[in-house]
Amino acid sequence: MTKWLTALAGVILVLLLILTMPVATSPGIVDLLPPPGITTPPGLVTIGATLVGGRPLQRVELQLNGRPVQPAVFVRDERTWVVRYQAELPAGSYTVTVTATDDRGHSRTHSWDFTALGLRQPPILALVEPGPETRFARGVVPITVRVEAQGDIGEALLLVDGRPVPVELTLLPREGSDKLVRHIDAVLWLDAGKHRVEARVTDEYGASSTGEWTLTVVASEAEANARYFRETGLTLRGAFKQYWESRNGGVVFGPPISTELPQPDGTTVQYFRYARMELHPDGSITLGLLGLEALGTVQPPVEDPGQPGVRFFPETGHTLRGDFLTFWEQNGGLEIFGFPISEPQLESGYRIQYFERARFEQRLTTRDEPQPVELAPLGEQRWRRER
Numbered sequence: 561m562t563k564w565l566t567a568l569a570g571v572i573l574v575l576l577l578i579l580t581m582p583v584a585t586s587p588g589i590v591d592l593l594p595p596p597g598i599t600t601p602p603g604l605v606t607i608g609a610t611l612v613g614g615r616p617l618q619r620v621e622l623q624l625n626g627r628p629v630q631p632a633v634f635v636r637d638e639r640t641w642v643v644r645y646q647a648e649l650p651a652g653s654y655t656v657t658v659t660a661t662d663d664r665g666h667s668r669t670h671s672w673d674f675t676a677l678g679l680r681q682p683p684i685l686a687l688v689e690p691g692p693e694t695r696f697a698r699g700v701v702p703i704t705v706r707v708e709a710q711g712d713i714g715e716a717l718l719l720v721d722g723r724p725v726p727v728e729l730t731l732l733p734r735e736g737s738d739k740l741v742r743h744i745d746a747v748l749w750l751d752a753g754k755h756r757v758e759a760r761v762t763d764e765y766g767a768s769s770t771g772e773w774t775l776t777v778v779a780s781e782a783e784a785n786a787r788y789f790r791e792t793g794l795t796l797r798g799a800f801k802q803y804w805e806s807r808n809g810g811v812v813f814g815p816p817i818s819t820e821l822p823q824p825d826g827t828t829v830q831y832f833r834y835a836r837m838e839l840h841p842d843g844s845i846t847l848g849l850l851g852l853e854a855l856g857t858v859q860p861p862v863e864d865p866g867q868p869g870v871r872f873f874p875e876t877g878h879t880l881r882g883d884f885l886t887f888w889e890q891n892g893g894l895e896i897f898g899f900p901i902s903e904p905q906l907e908s909g910y911r912i913q914y915f916e917r918a919r920f921e922q923r924l925t926t927r928d929e930p931q932p933v934e935l936a937p938l939g940e941q942r943w944r945r946e947r
Contacts (some may be wrong), residue, residue, distance in 0.1 A: 587614070587661070588611070589611055591609055594606070596674065598675070600649075601677055604648055607624065607647075609658050617661070619660075622645055626657075651677055678710075685771035689702050694785065697777070700790055701775075702745070703720070705757075705771065706741065710740070716762075717761075718757070747790065752777050787801050791815055792816060807896060809832075814939070817943055834918065834937060835847050851938065854919065861876065876900060876901050878901060884922070901914050910924060912936070918936070919936040
C-alpha cells in the first residue's frame with residue numbers, strides 16, 4: 561500500500577511540474593498596417609505590426625513583395641515591439657511578410673496583402689474658358705478651370721485680379737483617365753482690359769497646385785469672337801456668333817442650347833431654342849430643316865388663290881398671308897424659315913403654320929386684339945430627342 565501511495569505521489573508531482581512549467585509559444589503579430597485588403601491613398605504608405613511575445617523578443621524581419629526591408633523598431637518592453645516602415649510605393653499590389661523570433665528561437669511568420677494607389681501627384685490645372693484665342697466683350701464672362709486630381713477636391717479657390725469669386729464644381733466623365741476630372745466654373749462681370757486669373761486647388765490627399773493665367777476682355781461685341789449666354793450657360797463662337805448677330809439671332813434663333821457638335825460628314829452643328837445651325841467645311845452656314853423634320857412631310861399643295869395680300873409659293877404649293885407673312889418677310893424670309901410646307905391650322909388655341917425650318921404660332925383670343933407671332937421651340941425639342 562505504501563508503495564502504491566509513493567508511486568501515486570510521484571505521478572502527481574510530475575503532473576504538477578508539467579502544469580506549472582511555462583508553455584513555449586511563438587510570438588503574436590497583431591495591429592497590421594495597412595489593414596489587410598485595403599487600398600492606400602497616394603503618397604507615403606506606413607507598413608508595420610505590433611509583436612507580442614510570451615518570452616523576450618530577439619529579432620524581427622520585414623519583407624515587401626519578397627524583398628527584405630529595414631523597419632524601425634520601437635521597444636515598449638522586452639516582450640512588446642512596434643515595427644514600422646514607410647515608403648512611397650508605385651501603384652500596384654503588395655504582400656507584407658513579418659517574421660518575429662524570441663530568445664528561445666520560437667518564431668512566427670504572418671503575411672497579408674494591400675493595394676497602393678501610387679505616388680502622390682499634384683493636381684493638373686488648365687484654363688479652358690476663355691481659351692487662348694477667345695475674346696469676350698465687356699460684360700458677363702465665364703471662367704472655367706479644368707482640374708485633374710488623384711482624389712476629390714478638398715479645397716478650390718478662384719481669384720480674379722486678386723479677389724476670390726464664387727465657384728461651382730462639376731464632375732466630368734473620366735474618359736479613360738484614372739484621375740478624377742472636375743471643372744471649376746465661375747461667371748462674373750468684367751470690364752474691358754486684361755485680367756489675372758489664379759486657381760488654387762488641394763485634393764483630399766493634401767496634394768496642391770496653383771495656376772495663373774491672363775485673359776483679355778474687349779470693349780464691344782464687334783471686337784469679340786465669343787458671346788456668353790447666361791440663361792443657358794453656353795457660348796457662341798466664330799462663324800456661329802457672326803451669323804447669329806447679323807440675322808437678329810435673339811428673335812429668330814434664341815439662345816444656344818448645345819455646344820458645337822462635329823458630325824461624321826464634316827459639318828459642325830449647334831442647336832438653338834428655335835433653330836439648328838449647320839457649319840459646312842467650306843465655311844458656309846445653313847439652317848437645319850427642323851420644320852420639315854417635325855411635320856414629317858410637306859402637306860398636300862393647294863391652288864393659288866390669286867388674292868391680294870396672299871403670297872403663293874409654287875415650290876411647295878402653299879401660301880402665306882396676314883401676320884405670318886409680315887413676320888416671315890421682316891425676319892429673314894426664305895433663308896431663315898424656308899418655304900411654307902403647310903397651310904395655317906388651329907391647334908390647342910393657337911394658329912400655327914409649318915415652314916421648312918420653323919413653325920409659326922399665334923395665340924387666339926376672344927377679343928380682336930392682335931397677338932404677336934411666336935416661334936415654336938423646334939430646336940429645343942429636337943435637341944432633347946438627340947440627347
